[in-house]
Amino acid sequence: MIEVLPQFNSTFSIDCILFGFDEGELKILLIERNEEPFKDWWALPGNLVSENESLDQSASRILHELTGIENVYMEQFYTFGDIGRHPQGRIISVAYYAMLRLGGDKALKPISNYAKQAHWINVKELPKLAFDHQKIFDQGLEKIKRRIKHQPIAFELLPEKFTLTQLQNVYEVILGKKLDKRNFRKKMLSFNVLKDLNEKQKGVSFRAATLYRFDKRKYGKLFGKEISF
Numbered sequence: 001m002i003e004v005l006p007q008f009n010s011t012f013s014i015d016c017i018l019f020g021f022d023e024g025e026l027k028i029l030l031i032e033r034n035e036e037p038f039k040d041w042w043a044l045p046g047n048l049v050s051e052n053e054s055l056d057q058s059a060s061r062i063l064h065e066l067t068g069i070e071n072v073y074m075e076q077f078y079t080f081g082d083i084g085r086h087p088q089g090r091i092i093s094v095a096y097y098a099m100l101r102l103g104g105d106k107a108l109k110p111i112s113n114y115a116k117q118a119h120w121i122n123v124k125e126l127p128k129l130a131f132d133h134q135k136i137f138d139q140g141l142e143k144i145k146r147r148i149k150h151q152p153i154a155f156e157l158l159p160e161k162f163t164l165t166q167l168q169n170v171y172e173v174i175l176g177k178k179l180d181k182r183n184f185r186k187k188m189l190s191f192n193v194l195k196d197l198n199e200k201q202k203g204v205s206f207r208a209a210t211l212y213r214f215d216k217r218k219y220g221k222l223f224g225k226e227i228s229f
Contacts, residue, residue, distance in 0.1 A: 013086075013093040014059045015046035015133065016074060017140040018067075020102040021157035025122045026173045027102070028137065030129075031066050031115040037087050038130035042121075044137065046093065047114065059096045067118040068109035074098040077143050078136075085132045097140050099156040148174050152193070155214040161197060163209040164188065193219040 018029040030042045045066040049058040055076070064070040074096040081092040108118040121127075129137065147153050154170040155162075168184050188194060195215050200208035 011089070011091045012049040012055070013046055013091050014049060014055065014062050015044045015080075015093050015095045015136055016059060016063050017044060017095065017097040017137060018063075018069070018072070018074075019097070019099045019140075019144060019157070020120055021170055021173070022102040022120065024169050024173070025124075026170075027120040028123050028126070029067060029069075029108075029118060030121050030127075031110065031118045033114070033130060034116045035114055040116075041130040042127045043130035044133045045115070045118070046133075048091075049094075055094055059094075065112040066110050066115040068107060068111060072098050072100065078139050080132060080136060082132065093136070095136050095140065097143060099144070099153055101157060101159060144174055145176075152214065152216075152219060155216075158214075161199065161211040161213055163201060163211060164194075165209060167212075191219075191222075193222065 016029075020027045020029065029045065031045050033039055033041050033043050045063055047062045047066070049055060050061075053061065056074075059074055060070065060072075063072065063074070075098070076094055077097050078095045079092060080095060081090075083090060085091065085093070102120065108120075110116070110118055123137075123141065126134075126137070128134075144153060148171065154167060154174070157170055158166060164185050167188065168179060168181065171184070172179055193215050194212045197211045197213055199211040201211065202208070
């Protein structure tokens with residue numbers, strides 16, 4: 001006789017942190033909630049995982065429903081399971097993050113009534129967030145601070161063609177400190193993974209700077225996955 005085992009019930013949620021860089025500012029994507037608890041509060045895009053989908057599938061669905069953004073690769077980076085993190089009971093949240101170039105075709109338009117709106121907000125001007133989302137954001141920011149020192153994630157935030165000043169701005173904003181201009185440029189160029197495009201900025205009121213492109217293939221051949229930036 002086959003013993004019938006008890007069925008476990010579990011409740012998981014997904015919370016997404018999307019970072020973007022625009023006009024010298026590091027920004028994060030937030031939604032304004034349209035349901036209780038925390039109705040009318042700003043929050044990270046997040047919701048419950050359905051029984052018939054994987055965590056990755058759920059992350060993609062939730063991001064699309066709450067912001068209109070799709071086809072974005074996100075990585076898991078932490079799990080949050082404090083007992084009192086949700087007022088309706090024990091819910092464990094798996095956090096995902098991604099870094100995006102802002103603009104282009106990534107328009108923000110929630111397709112679910114769960115969110116009133118989605119908006120990119122400067123990380124230095126964050127409102128009070130729902131649930132424990134401030135803690136999740138803090139953890140996500142620390143994640144990219146560690147990664148930017150060893151992996152070329154800064155280029156995920158920049159346009160395909162960029163200046164060395166723009167590149168330095170990304171590092172300074174994420175690390176939260178000023179970097180010496182001469183030493184930064186010397187070190188970046190020494191890696192031989194920035195291709196000089198022999199082009200200058202256009203339509204600027206100041207002296208046009210040289211444009212570069214990150215050579216991802218060359219980086220992969222020279223350094224594999226990590227480098228000490």
